Structure formats: structure tokens, C-alpha cells
Amino acid sequence: MTRALAPVVVLALLSGCSIVRRSTVRDDWAATDRSKVKRLVVLVQPLPDGQEKAGELFARIARRYVNMKRDFLVKQEKFAAAAPDLSSLCGGEDAIEGVLLLSPALTRKGDGFEIEVKGSLKRCGDGREAWTAEAGGSFPTKDSLLVEVTKTYVGELGPEVEPYVAPAMNVLRPVLDTLPQPQLTEQDQDEKIGLVD
Numbered sequence: 001m002t003r004a005l006a007p008v009v010v011l012a013l014l015s016g017c018s019i020v021r022r023s024t025v026r027d028d029w030a031a032t033d034r035s036k037v038k039r040l041v042v043l044v045q046p047l048p049d050g051q052e053k054a055g056e057l058f059a060r061i062a063r064r065y066v067n068m069k070r071d072f073l074v075k076q077e078k079f080a081a082a083a084p085d086l087s088s089l090c091g092g093e094d095a096i097e098g099v100l101l102l103s104p105a106l107t108r109k110g111d112g113f114e115i116e117v118k119g120s121l122k123r124c125g126d127g128r129e130a131w132t133a134e135a136g137g138s139f140p141t142k143d144s145l146l147v148e149v150t151k152t153y154v155g156e157l158g159p160e161v162e163p164y165v166a167p168a169m170n171v172l173r174p175v176l177d178t179l180p181q182p183q184l185t186e187q188d189q190d191e192k193i194g195l196v197d
Helices: 002-016 029-033 052-069 144-157 159-176 186-193
Strands: 020-025 039-044 073-079 098-109 112-123 129-140
Touching (some): 052 144, 052 159, 073 186, 098 159
Parallel strands (some): 039 073, 039 098
Antiparallel strands (some): 098 112, 112 129
């Protein structure tokens, strides 16, 4: 009997240390939004650590990660100090159907950051939330597993983003993994191929 309980205890302990503290998907996601909310814009607001480049980094990481690991079609990445009107982000030539809002709060701690991220997926039109999540933890500015990724983002966005790359990757990946999956048509799948970079 003790051996049978051991895996349960280990799982319980591991889940207590999770970066993701809460994640919810609307009960009617499958019936209401799954086939309608596919084309997204990522919005990072407020700016992490008050830095515009950090906001751009968080938005780019989120766009790329969601395009690679989830079935959404993220068409745009945006970052802002103050929240723009939701309707200004919707529609347009990219036919945006939803806004993936990520609200990070960073505090310097030793050689890293204490980060809290709140995420929500808002439907265009009425702004209804289909998904929400919260995650957080303490992360160093360097991660030996993310050296090449860090070089890539520093090359794209400049040296000022270097201390943010590893913390952003380590908090965003787990929270974005809790997003629900939309239902793509064959045409959507063809469209998605061009979005993964």
C-alpha cells in the first residue's frame, strides 16, 4: 500500500511547486469559441520592468511559442505601457478574432527577477475571457539551457534584452502551455505554416 501511494505523494509535492498557480478555461470553450477564436494578437501590458524592449521581448517570445506549440494563428505582437482599446486590436486585414493579453510584473531579486504573469484570452467583439491563468516565481538572468535562445533575441532586439530572456522564457512557456487548443480547418493549417519562424 505504501508503494502505491508514493507516486501520488510525489505528484502532489511537484504540483505544489508549479510555476502556474491557476489556469481556467470557460466551460463552453468547445461549443462557443474553439472554432471561432483562432487568429490572435499578443499584447504585453504593462511593460515588464518599465522597459519597452522587455515588452517587445515578452511579446515576441509569446507569439513564437504559441505559434509553435499551440494551434492558434498569432498574427501580431504588441506591447504597451497602458492598455489600448480592445476593439482597436481586433479585425483588420489579419482578421484578428482574439487578444492574448499578458500582464507581467517584475521585481529585481539578487541576480534575477521575481516575476508574476497574468494571462487572459479575450474574444473580439464582446471582450469575454475564454481562458485565464496566473504564474510566477524567481528566475535568474542566465540559464545554461537557453544560451543560444538568448543570443538569438539579443541579436534581434539588442543587448538590453539579455537579462530578460531566460526569466521570460521560463515563466511564459508553462503558462502558455495551459491555453486551450482551437480547432483549425485545412485552410487554417496551411495559413499557420507561414507563421512559424
